[in-house]
Amino acid sequence: MTAPAPAPSMPRSVWLVAEREIGSKLRSKAFVISTAILLLGALALVLWGGFAAASAGGTPVAVTADSRQYVEGIPGLELTDAADRAAAESLVADGTVDAAVVGDAASQTGYAVIADSSPPTQLLLALAQLPPVELLNPEAGTSALGYVAAIGFGVVFLVAASLFGSTIAQSVVEEKQTRVVELLISAIPVRTLLAGKVVGNTVLAMAQVLLLASIALVGLAVTGQGALLEGLGEPIAWFAVFFLFGFVLLASLFAAAASMVSRQEDIGSTTTPLTMLIMIPYFLVVFFFDNPVVIGVMSYVPFSAPVGMPVRLFLGEAQWWEPLISLALLIATCAGAIVVAAKIYRNSLLRMGARVKLREALGS
Structure with a gap:
């Protein structure tokens, strides 16, 4: 009698789930077309702005x-x-x-x-x-430079977090509706399933950000505006780091919120507060980019730090140690959110029918 194959390790299981998430998105025509439109739009904007700047006096x-x-x-x-x-x-x-x-x-x-x-x-x-x-x-x-920086960093984070956050939520509910989740958790732990979903979507989100950065570099080089990138290296590098942890924070919360409902129509009832956590800080940073007090506070708030701190670095308003402290706060918040999200996800994933109340989802 052949012995059963050993169960895959946790890292291997996480990556299997992540591969499934990545593959399903890449096979989706809607995702591919929307990404292509986004990249082409960014390229057209960079080329137009570059040629306009080059032709200006x-x-x-x-x-x-x-x-x-x-x-x-x-x-x-x-x-x-x-x-x-x-x-x-x-x-x-x-x-x-x-x-x-x-x-x-x-x-x-x-x-x-x-x-x-x-x-x-x-x-x-x-x-x-x-x-x-x-x-x-x-x-x-007001400073047009600060406004451009706030819009640039803010739009990238807002679009990526909103797009992939809703994608994760829909995926979780779809698996509950089709009972696929019951098969998945019979083979791997619930926390591994959650981790795989977050990792897979984080890889896709980071890939989009890197593609957008590459398009900006190529576009400015083609239009002879390479000098515009001087001074942007450090803020962009910090933005990538803050984006990574900020996205993981939001992705885990979106997955947990979606696990509390069983129908696609009910997703908004649990994810709307998270959407507001993305949009409100974004608008505050954009509207108050020239207010040192407001932008200083927002650069330390975990949900707005991925936009606020890079803007302050770009404008030269942050000391060298400030992004380190802000990042430490973001990582600590991210770790706490993952623990809470895993608990909600575990307690809600197999419950069908009516929406699971938050108190019940957080119960032991």
Whole structure:
């Protein structure tokens, strides 16, 4: 008599479930078409913006003798010499130039940018390092650079978290309706099934983010706007790390919330609060990107940190140790959410019919 094959190890089981999740998404025409549209749209946007920037006239910038070395040779700038800092400020104030670059011994970069109401985005993105920015009339406008950064990081996280969060929820309920879940948990533990679902969708989400980043790099290179990426390396790297843990946090909660219902029509009743946890922080970061207090707080809140902290890093408003503390808080929250989600998932997965109450799902 042949002995039964040994059960696969937990890592192997998790990856088998993850492969199943990845394969089912890649076989879905809706998923493939929507991803293709997203990537093509991103490529078209990058190319359009790059060519528009390349065809636009140069940015008029005043420079003093002690700052010319920092901007000389940068494409897209029309330099005007100023005798001293006061003369440079006068050129900015009367509108002769959009901004001025002056020497600043107190700055780590050796120079500072002076602008009227908001610094020109093209200038700041062209500089190798973001310098301090001094506004002559700060109440007259807001920084377009900060707004672009908040929108860019925010949209990527919002779209990925919402899209894959709803996909995980639908997958969980579909398995409950078709009774497939009963077969799955007869072969592997419930926590392994949950882990596999989270891992599989995280791989897909990260792949989309990397593809979008690659498209941005290629698009800017094709349009001759490679200088726009200078200074973005560190914020983008941190965004990828924060995105990873932030997505795992939300994915596990979406799976747990979906396990509490048995019909596709009821998914919204348990996942709506999670959707709000994604959207509210996103809008707060976008609308208050120029408020140091609000954006500072949001960069430490786990649900908004994946957007808030990279924006602060991009604008040079965060100290080197701040992203480490924020990431530690996010990881701790992620670990706690996984424990809670696993408990809800285990207690609700096999219960059919009426929606499982949260108190019952959290019961022992």
